[in-house]
Amino acid sequence: MKAYPPGTEAQGIGPGWRTLAAALVLLLLPCFSSMLRAQTDCLACHADKTMQDASGHSVGVDADLFHSSIHGSLSCTDCHTSIKEYPHPDKPVAVTCVACHADQAAGIAGSVHASASAHPCTSCHGDAHAIFPKDDARSAVYPLNIPRTCGTCHASEALAKKYGLQNVYSVYMDSIHGYAVSKEGLLVAANCMSCHGSHHILSHKDPQSPTYKTNIPNTCGTCHGGVEAEYSSGVHGKAVAAGNLAAPVCSDCHTAHAILQPTLADFRMQSTPICGSCHKGRFATYQDTFHSQLGLLGGYVQTARCWDCHGAHDIRPASDPASPVNKANLIKTCGRCHADANTSFVQYQPHANPRNRKLNPALYFTRFFMNLLLWSVLGFFSLHTLLWFIRSKREQGRNGPTGEAKHD
Amino acid sequence: MTDETGARPAQQPESSGQPQASGKEKYYVRFTLAQRYLHVVLFTSFLGLAATGLPMRFSDNPTARFFAREVGGFGAILFFHKFCAVVLTLAFLYHLKDIATRSFVHKEKGIFWGPTSMVPNWKDAQDLIGHLRWFVGLGPKPQFERYAYWEKFDYWAVFWGMLVIGFSGYAMWFAPFFAKFLPGWALNAVLVIHGEEALLAILFIFSIHFVNTHLRPDSFPMDMVIFTGKETDEEFQKKRTLEYRRLAAQGKLEAKVGEKPVYWWVNFARVVGFTAILIGLVLLVLTLIGYFGNA
Numbered sequence: 001m002k003a004y005p006p007g008t009e010a011q012g013i014g015p016g017w018r019t020l021a022a023a024l025v026l027l028l029l030p031c032f033s034s035m036l037r038a039q040t041d042c043l044a045c046h047a048d049k050t051m052q053d054a055s056g057h058s059v060g061v062d063a064d065l066f067h068s069s070i071h072g073s074l075s076c077t078d079c080h081t082s083i084k085e086y087p088h089p090d091k092p093v094a095v096t097c098v099a100c101h102a103d104q105a106a107g108i109a110g111s112v113h114a115s116a117s118a119h120p121c122t123s124c125h126g127d128a129h130a131i132f133p134k135d136d137a138r139s140a141v142y143p144l145n146i147p148r149t150c151g152t153c154h155a156s157e158a159l160a161k162k163y164g165l166q167n168v169y170s171v172y173m174d175s176i177h178g179y180a181v182s183k184e185g186l187l188v189a190a191n192c193m194s195c196h197g198s199h200h201i202l203s204h205k206d207p208q209s210p211t212y213k214t215n216i217p218n219t220c221g222t223c224h225g226g227v228e229a230e231y232s233s234g235v236h237g238k239a240v241a242a243g244n245l246a247a248p249v250c251s252d253c254h255t256a257h258a259i260l261q262p263t264l265a266d267f268r269m270q271s272t273p274i275c276g277s278c279h280k281g282r283f284a285t286y287q288d289t290f291h292s293q294l295g296l297l298g299g300y301v302q303t304a305r306c307w308d309c310h311g312a313h314d315i316r317p318a319s320d321p322a323s324p325v326n327k328a329n330l331i332k333t334c335g336r337c338h339a340d341a342n343t344s345f346v347q348y349q350p351h352a353n354p355r356n357r358k359l360n361p362a363l364y365f366t367r368f369f370m371n372l373l374l375w376s377v378l379g380f381f382s383l384h385t386l387l388w389f390i391r392s393k394r395e396q397g398r399n400g401p402t403g404e405a406k407h408d
Numbered sequence: 409m410t411d412e413t414g415a416r417p418a419q420q421p422e423s424s425g426q427p428q429a430s431g432k433e434k435y436y437v438r439f440t441l442a443q444r445y446l447h448v449v450l451f452t453s454f455l456g457l458a459a460t461g462l463p464m465r466f467s468d469n470p471t472a473r474f475f476a477r478e479v480g481g482f483g484a485i486l487f488f489h490k491f492c493a494v495v496l497t498l499a500f501l502y503h504l505k506d507i508a509t510r511s512f513v514h515k516e517k518g519i520f521w522g523p524t525s526m527v528p529n530w531k532d533a534q535d536l537i538g539h540l541r542w543f544v545g546l547g548p549k550p551q552f553e554r555y556a557y558w559e560k561f562d563y564w565a566v567f568w569g570m571l572v573i574g575f576s577g578y579a580m581w582f583a584p585f586f587a588k589f590l591p592g593w594a595l596n597a598v599l600v601i602h603g604e605e606a607l608l609a610i611l612f613i614f615s616i617h618f619v620n621t622h623l624r625p626d627s628f629p630m631d632m633v634i635f636t637g638k639e640t641d642e643e644f645q646k647k648r649t650l651e652y653r654r655l656a657a658q659g660k661l662e663a664k665v666g667e668k669p670v671y672w673w674v675n676f677a678r679v680v681g682f683t684a685i686l687i688g689l690v691l692l693v694l695t696l697i698g699y700f701g702n703a
Contacts, residue, residue: 049540049624084426137505186532189543234590247532270443287468289599290464290580290599293464293465294467294482294485294486295469295482296467296468296473297463297464297472297473297477297481297482297485303482309683338583338584340584340585341587342584342587342588343591344587344588344590344592345583345587345595346592347587347591347592347593347594347595348583348587348596349592349593349596352593354596354600358597358681360593362597363593363597363600365595365697366597366600366601367600367604370600370601370604370605370608371604373604373605373608374604374607374608374611377565377608377612378608378611378612378615378616381561381612381616382615382616384540384543384558385616385619385620385624387540387543387544388539388543388620388624389619389624390543390623391542391543391544391545392624392625392626393625395625396625396626
């Protein structure tokens with residue numbers, strides 16, 4: 001279709017009408033003409049999806065898809081502003097989204113993706129002619145599509161290495177959040193954006209970042225509000241709030257991307273050493289107990305792990321009457337597994353140290369006696385048997401082999 | 409606490425129907441079938457307890473975790489451990505019942521005292537000293553009665569071990585019940601006691617008992633008497649000179665003559681016995697790795 005020069009439609013009409021019509025046409029034509037360019041003029045060539053420019057880049061547009069996209073009502077020249085008429089230059093000026101999306105562009109500019117590439121918008125939002133609202137399942141930034149979209153770069157081992165990042169895509173996909181997104185199709189499940197934000201993504205080292213250590217409880221609390229409230233009432237939450245960055249936040253115990261369902265055997269096994277990475281002494285004594293020994297062997301994960309007794313999010317000191325390990329609550333706490341727990345039973349020390357004479361004298365001397373017995377018996381009989389063996393060998397050497405049982 | 413066998417040649421079903429292969433060697437019955445079975449039950453359940461107990465004791469050892477996972481995790485391990493414990497407990501109770509019946513019902517003599525008793529006596533102390541002197545060439549080799557001092561030690565070590573390990577094991581199994589009459593710290597102590605005493609038992613049986621009884625040059629590679637129940641005249645005389653002479657003097661020797669153990673039974677017993685020794689030695693190595701690897 002060819003473009004009509006303006007003012008050719010109104011010939012043969014009376015002067016009064018002519019003036020009015022000319023005024024109307026003059027007023028409306030710029031609109032019509034640009035509309036015509038969007039819908040028809042440009043697509044006259046560019047609707048050919050196989051169309052390529054001189055350097056081999058695709059310049060074809062899927063017209064139907066474009067019309068149904070969020071930008072479908074715009075004209076081509078709204079974005080391709082350097083094109084005024086046909087024929088247009090071979091190399092039009094690159095499209096920038098900033099003219100309309102200034103806020104988002106400002107966000108990107110201050111983010112880790114500021115220098116990501118020449119086309120930061122399309123790397124996440126996909127084909128510029130097929131951008132859909134984020135609640136449209138066809139959108140690259142639809143909640144269920146986000147992991148895959150971010151994964152186009154962040155699942156790459158090479159990129160992770162280049163920027164010193166961990167390649168977290170696969171562990172996220174295996175996590176409870178990844179599972180909820182990819183398998184359960186839950187729109188509310190945490191995807192990359194839920195924690196990292198979208199345009200203004202900051203390094204976790206930046207205090208403004210939602211993934212900065214002290215912001216993490218708040219970030220996770222966006223969905224896990226109840227847990228956040230519990231956490232902030234416990235020792236860890238209070239310590240972090242008071243500025244103690246050594247105290248754990250959500251991701252220290254649950255990890256950031258590989259978050260598992262907390263009742264899973266793997267989580268129960270992986271998290272106890274995490275508690276132990278700070279509580280070293282308690283972890284060592286725990287490892288001496290039956291609770292730890294049998295947990296380590298797998299297949300029997302019900303045995304008490306740290307949080308089964310101490311609570312998980314609202315951990316309190318044993319002196320706090322609300323703590324499950326407060327003396328007054330022990331029968332109830334132990335009783336959750338040991339149905340017949342009684343006052344004597346709960347005197348069992350889950351962190352007893354048989355090597356500590358001051359703290360656990362009875363246990364210390366029990367172990368001392370058992371070790372004395374062990375090494376004196378073994379020591380005496382090892383010597384006895386060794387001497388006997390040597391003597392018998394020499395005897396045999398003198399007399400020839402004798403005395404062996406011969407039954408057959 | 410003895411096992412004076414008496415003459416019970418009827419208790420050898422394995423030789424029934426087999427022709428006497430050779431009349432040259434004379435065999436004596438040394439252990440009854442029940443005693444031999446008790447030994448089999450004892451060592452199979454002990455091997456089972458050791459194989460399942462060691463992974464729990466050294467649960468941070470990779471071999472232990474691998475083994476546990478392969479057999480179905482801790483649940484399977486503990487189930488098998490408890491199963492073997494119950495079997496061994498029943499064997500122990502059977503033995504106690506046997507002792508009681510023989511001494512108090514049948515009024516058998518020599519169970520609690522005398523040359524055939526398991527109870528240590530003055531001669532055992534003398535034999536120990538004499539044996540040690542002989543080891544280093546300071547005296548003649550002592551001659552032994554039915555049970556030598558090291559065998560009595562084995563017996564009482566196992567007896568004491570079963571009481572200690574058994575009691576501490578049941579205290580953990582039924583902790584809330586035992587807590588009704590044990591102080592709280594005892595629940596901590598029973599794990600230490602159970603583990604240390606079991607370690608002693610494992611190290612002792614798989615090294616000292618194996619060498620003393622089976623692997624030392626005079627018996628190498630295995631003393632078959634506990635499997636076949638019989639010993640040749642020559643062996644009997646050489647190993648238990650005093651018992652042989654005493655029985656001869658009392659005219660009881662002929663009553664103990666038995667048939668030669670049949671070929672297949674001896675071979676079968678060898679397979680079983682060597683398997684047990686092999687498992688034991690593997691467990692011994694793993695125990696030492698576990699113990700010294702984490703010390």
